[in-house]
Amino acid sequence: MDLSEINPVLLIASLMVAATPLLLAAIGELVVEKAGVLNLGVEGMMIIGAICGFAITVETGSTFVGFLAAALGGAVLSLLFVLLTQVALANQVASGLALTLFGLGLSALMGQSYVGVKPPDTPELNIPGLSDLPVVGPILFSHDLVLYFGIALIAAVWAVLKFTRVGLILRAVGENHDAAHALGYKVIRIRVLAIMFGGACAGLGGAYISLVRVPQWTEGMTAGIGWIALALVVFASWKPWRVLLGAYLFGGITVLQLNLQAAGVAIPVEYLAMSPYIITILVLVILSADKSSAPASLGRIFHASH
Amino acid sequence: MKFTTLLATAAMTLGMATAGIAQDKTKVGFVYVGPVGDGGWTYEHDKGRQAVEAEFGDQVETVFVESVPEGPDSERVMTQMALDGADLIFTTSFGYMDPTINVAKKFPKVKFEHATGYKTAPNVSVYSARFYEGRAVQGHIAGKMTKSNIIGYIGSYPIPEVIRGINSAYIHAKKVNPDVEFKIVWAYTWFDPAKEADAATVLIEQGADVILQHTDSTAPQAAAQDAGNVITFGQASDMSEYAPMPRVSSIIDDWAPYYIARTKAVMDGTWETANTWDGIGPGMVKIGEISDAVPTDVKEEALAMKAAIADGSYHPFTGPLKKQDGSDWLAEGEVADDGTLAGMNFYVEGLEGEIPQ
Numbered sequence: 001m002d003l004s005e006i007n008p009v010l011l012i013a014s015l016m017v018a019a020t021p022l023l024l025a026a027i028g029e030l031v032v033e034k035a036g037v038l039n040l041g042v043e044g045m046m047i048i049g050a051i052c053g054f055a056i057t058v059e060t061g062s063t064f065v066g067f068l069a070a071a072l073g074g075a076v077l078s079l080l081f082v083l084l085t086q087v088a089l090a091n092q093v094a095s096g097l098a099l100t101l102f103g104l105g106l107s108a109l110m111g112q113s114y115v116g117v118k119p120p121d122t123p124e125l126n127i128p129g130l131s132d133l134p135v136v137g138p139i140l141f142s143h144d145l146v147l148y149f150g151i152a153l154i155a156a157v158w159a160v161l162k163f164t165r166v167g168l169i170l171r172a173v174g175e176n177h178d179a180a181h182a183l184g185y186k187v188i189r190i191r192v193l194a195i196m197f198g199g200a201c202a203g204l205g206g207a208y209i210s211l212v213r214v215p216q217w218t219e220g221m222t223a224g225i226g227w228i229a230l231a232l233v234v235f236a237s238w239k240p241w242r243v244l245l246g247a248y249l250f251g252g253i254t255v256l257q258l259n260l261q262a263a264g265v266a267i268p269v270e271y272l273a274m275s276p277y278i279i280t281i282l283v284l285v286i287l288s289a290d291k292s293s294a295p296a297s298l299g300r301i302f303h304a305s306h
Numbered sequence: 307m308k309f310t311t312l313l314a315t316a317a318m319t320l321g322m323a324t325a326g327i328a329q330d331k332t333k334v335g336f337v338y339v340g341p342v343g344d345g346g347w348t349y350e351h352d353k354g355r356q357a358v359e360a361e362f363g364d365q366v367e368t369v370f371v372e373s374v375p376e377g378p379d380s381e382r383v384m385t386q387m388a389l390d391g392a393d394l395i396f397t398t399s400f401g402y403m404d405p406t407i408n409v410a411k412k413f414p415k416v417k418f419e420h421a422t423g424y425k426t427a428p429n430v431s432v433y434s435a436r437f438y439e440g441r442a443v444q445g446h447i448a449g450k451m452t453k454s455n456i457i458g459y460i461g462s463y464p465i466p467e468v469i470r471g472i473n474s475a476y477i478h479a480k481k482v483n484p485d486v487e488f489k490i491v492w493a494y495t496w497f498d499p500a501k502e503a504d505a506a507t508v509l510i511e512q513g514a515d516v517i518l519q520h521t522d523s524t525a526p527q528a529a530a531q532d533a534g535n536v537i538t539f540g541q542a543s544d545m546s547e548y549a550p551m552p553r554v555s556s557i558i559d560d561w562a563p564y565y566i567a568r569t570k571a572v573m574d575g576t577w578e579t580a581n582t583w584d585g586i587g588p589g590m591v592k593i594g595e596i597s598d599a600v601p602t603d604v605k606e607e608a609l610a611m612k613a614a615i616a617d618g619s620y621h622p623f624t625g626p627l628k629k630q631d632g633s634d635w636l637a638e639g640e641v642a643d644d645g646t647l648a649g650m651n652f653y654v655e656g657l658e659g660e661i662p663q
Contacts, residue, residue: 005512005513007511010511014508021500104373108341111343115345115547116345116547116548117547118528209499213500213503214500214503216499216524216527216528218341218345218523218525219342219343220340220341220344221499223498223499223500224498254501255504255508258491258504258508259511261491261492262458262489262491262509262512263489263512264658266660268660268662269464270662
């Protein structure tokens with residue numbers, strides 16, 4: 001065992017990278033659920049984002065365009081969920097599961113000619129002076145822009161939900177769609193927009209895996225991160241900052257446990273392997289001891305005639 | 307009356323027609339642990355499936371289900387395949403062992419083939435490849451090429467198949483480089499590109515300049531390429547898209563001849579329970595082209611070792627070898643027997659850390 005082999009600066013820098021896909025997908029799903037919709041298709045939208053972002057980046061050579069395409073791809077796929085649940089009034093759980101299966105299959109088809117292709121590097125922030133600072137430089141000032149965008153998005157979602165009229169309407173729709181409807185708000189329209197926002201965020205998260213974290217295209221490469229994002233939203237009690245905390249905890253402990261294993265720490269590996277899940281759940285459950293609960297209309301179907 | 311006769315005739319014709327089809331075509335099912343596009347383990351099994359189709363054309367029908375989790379859910383998939391009329395089912399991951407045995411009991415007429423396991427039944431065969439022979443060649447190249455003397459190893463699950471690989475690679479790396487140290491990380495997954503990439507990155511950050519993987523995706527290759535100056539080896543498949551650097555060679559599993567032979571046996575009615583474990587010699591394990599990044603003399607030594615293993619003059623587990631705890635395992639010149647290898651649950655002397663139990 002040699003703990004000195006673990007470089008804390010590199011550790012923190014890489015945990016931020018590991019947490020970002022989860023963070024993006026979870027904050028999108030948080031908005032969707034705040035609007036009263038349960039979309040279990042996060043995994044499917046992520047993997048579509050992963051291949052859209054990858055393919056477009058390879059074709060255009062621009063990661064910016066790639067990430068844009070990933071967000072668009074995720075949002076377009078979420079329209080299928082919109083069609084099923086908001087227009088045809090189908091069951092949200094079944095539709096979400098179907099969306100995941102469909103996304104996994106479609107992405108495999110789309111990605112066939114991209115296996116083994118190396119994407120262009122995602123540019124990293126490099127501020128002369130700041131990025132070169134010891135400790136603080138690598139942790140705070142030398143990531144790619146999407147990582148900062150993810151953190152900014154958390155802040156933005158928090159502020160919008162808490163302080164703005166838009167946020168209030170969104171929450172009203174999620175808490176009691178009949179009352180919101182009676183007040184004259186377009187419940188379906190608001191939900192459609194929320195679902196598309198969720199799709200775009202999931203798409204970004206997926207592309208972050210295929211362009212930054214791995215970087216390559218492999219079928220099924222999201223490997224369950226969408227499901228963890230869904231769980232994270234619940235354990236974070238639908239609060240944006242707790243999503244950030246949960247994602248960093250999960251990403252952090254994932255990377256830390258690999259570091260501990262490589263350094264040969266004498267903790268049984270099984271405990272290390274399960275630790276990201278256990279610790280994230282524990283911390284968030286303890287935090288959610290207050291009275292925060294799910295949006296009251298979550299998962300319920302709305303029809304104006306009811 | 308006429309109407310019922312008509313119906314009965316139609317039913318009979320239909321019945322005969324379907325029976326006719328069932329007799330004509332041998333249906334072969336494949337259960338995969340990852341997606342067919344993983345570029346590694348499952349990709350090679352699916353190449354084997356395609357080879358069966360190419361060989362027998364209209365005489366066979368193949369079906370596969372990908373990304374089937376190990377455990378109870380796989381039982382459902384196998385049962386469905388058997389109910390759909392499969393004559394032969396290949397279950398291609400270690401964790402399908404007990405499910406395969408359970409389902410096989412319910413369908414005594416269906417033949418099952420389980421990869422990398424050790425439990426057989428009258429209608430269940432097991433087959434595997436001697437990957438450790440390839441690991442020996444890898445270990446040799448890795449030991450010669452590492453500059454930091456730290457070799458990172460990404461394990462999937464602590465099962466004999468993986469432990470054999472670690473031991474074999476370590477013995478041969480140590481032989482050519484006494485200062486070599488192995489850092490082993492267990493990913494507890496066969497396929498999770500993000501986690502595999504994280505594991506590779508962590509090992510590189512801790513000084514490894516050679517990454518060996520026993521997981522299925524090409525993600526560690528991508529991570530190594532990103533880091534630069536790190537070498538890797540293709541696992542299960544050639545992964546040649548990452549050659550000449552970081553991928554300097556590979557272990558390729560070639561299942562096609564076996565799948566064709568077993569399908570043929572079912573067609574001819576000569577199928578019998580078997581326990582197949584083939585290596586470099588019979589061609590089930592192949593060593594991918596050693597790239598120019600490897601110095602010529604190292605390449606020649608590696609090829610010589612490959613030839614010696616192939617013709618049987620060298621066994622990768624040849625004594626004197628001790629276990630990790632210092633107790634004797636193999637005496638001078640003694641080679642390991644297949645039983646010990648198949649159930650290997652210990653590290654050899656020099657490896658650090660414990661095998662998770």
